[in-house]
Amino acid sequence: MNLRRLGPEYYDRLPIYPPGKPIEETAREFGLAEDQIAKLASNENVLGPSPKAVAAIQAALPKLNLYPDGSAFYLKEALCRRYSNYGVTFDHLLPANGTNEVIELLMKSILQPDEKIAVWTPTFIIYELCCRSNGRQVVHVPMDPDFTYGVDAMIQAIESDPKIKMVFLANPNNPTGSWVGADWMGEFIQRLPSDIVFILDEAYKEFVRAENQADGISIALGRPRTLTMRTFSKAYGLAGIRVGYGIGDRDMVALLNKARAPFNCNSLAQAAAVGALEDEEFLVASRELVENQLPALRRGLEGFGVKTWDSQTNFLLGDFQQPFDPLFPKFLEEGVILRPMTGYGLPTFARVNIGTEANHHRLWAACEKILG
Ligand SMILES: Cc1ncc(COP(=O)(O)O)c(C=O)c1O
Known part of the structure; x- marks a missing residue:
């Protein structure tokens, strides 16, 4: 029987996204109790979810029989309040099922074949x-040594390939933790050709401690064809409910609105995000945890011979100086889930996020046994 192809040819070479290994799966496979496991693999917030978000979810539960508000009115209203000093209006905002969905919508609606x-x-x-x-192509521009963002390299790539339409900048970056400030951003935007769509991913923005920060909201409102993305998954501890947003160019938001599903942001996610935006206390605690624990995590890893880089996020990139894939199951056996970076072309590296003190004790015990 000669059947037509099931899917497009370019799917044949497409890898599946390898998420951080879940706690439950690790517990099952290694015969561990869930509370013995330190998951440091997905840059999640180890403080749990924002309590105000949880209360808002509980209050929204009785209305689960109804479809969500497809326009996400209250979430947009809360975001407009949050960014009132920028003059943000509803049509600058695209709430979504995590920023992951914003990324998907951008590929679908912006790129021609x-x-x-x-x-x-x-x-x-x-x-x-x-x-x-x-079915679209990616041009890779290597970061400069020590994982810094090079302006020249990207501008040259764009100028030498007229098919490049959109450039993504994660600030801070995952998995390197690299960060650029206002001066870098000013130069880049000034040199970026005006027809290029610029996507600024600020998933970890709330953790940045450095001075002279680039202001992703005014950049997105000030430059046409620019969208900044922010998420509730990290600093607000809401990765499980899937809510983030794009903010910026009205024409882009209008286009993305046509590409999205009618109820892309579910009612519990909308309620949770509104609750989280009111939870300043939780945000401060999340930031403080990172600020307090990051230096100790870095010192500890370096003490075991793992090279690390400065990070403005809730995680560190570590070079274990030996292939990490064989080490990965050994850490799992000890109840520590790290994130191998082989899929990122960094076979001796793993990413490690900030944990609680108990998580870190477990990590050090595992390092002692495996690397010591
Ligand atoms: C740089 C970056 N952008 C976006 C995301 C996705 O976030 P969300 O949970 O909002 O889809 C992540 C998640 O790890 C990330 O690291």
Whole structure:
């Protein structure tokens, strides 16, 4: 029987996104109790979810029989309040099922069949996977030594390939933790050709401690064809409910609105995000945890011979100086889930996020046994 192909040819070479290994799966496979496991693999918030978000979810539960508000009115209203000093209005905002969905919508609605995106490498692998799953191509521009963002390299790539339509900048970057400030951003935007769509991913923005920060909201409102993305998954501890948003160019938001599903942001996610935006106390605690624990995590890893880089996020990239894939199951056996970086072209690296003190004790015990 000669059947037509099931899917497009470009799916044949498409890898599946490898998420951090779940706690439940690790517990099952290694015969461990769930509370013995330190998951440091997905840059989640180890403080749990924002309590005000949880209360808002509980209050919204009795209305689960109704479809969500497809326009996400109250969430947009809360975001407009949050960004009132920028003059943000409803039509600057696109709430979504995590920023992951914003990325998917961008690939679907912005790129014509032969157009490409450009990314610095290594960076969040979802940009590439979403782009390729839409049959579009990715141009990789290697980061400068020590994982810094080079302006020249990206501008040269864009100028030498007229098919590049959209460039993604994660600030701070995942998995490197790299960060650029206002001066860097000013130069980049000034040199970026005006027809290039600029996507600024600020998933970890709330953790940035450095001075002279680039202001992602005014950049997105000030430059046409620019969208900044923010998420509730990290600093607000809401990764499980899936809510993030794009903010910026009205024409882009209008386009993305046509591409999205009618109820892309579910009612519990909308309620949770509104609750979280009121939870300043939780946000401060999340930031403080990172600020207090990051230096100790870095010192500890370096003490075991793992090279690390400065990070403005809730995680560190570590070079274990030996292939990490064989070490990965050994850490799992000890109840520590790290994130191998082989899929990012960094076979001796793993990413490690900030944990609680108990998580870190477990990590050090595992390091002692495996690396010591
Ligand atoms: C740089 C970056 N952008 C976006 C995301 C996706 O976030 P969300 O949970 O909002 O889809 C992540 C998640 O890890 C990330 O690291």
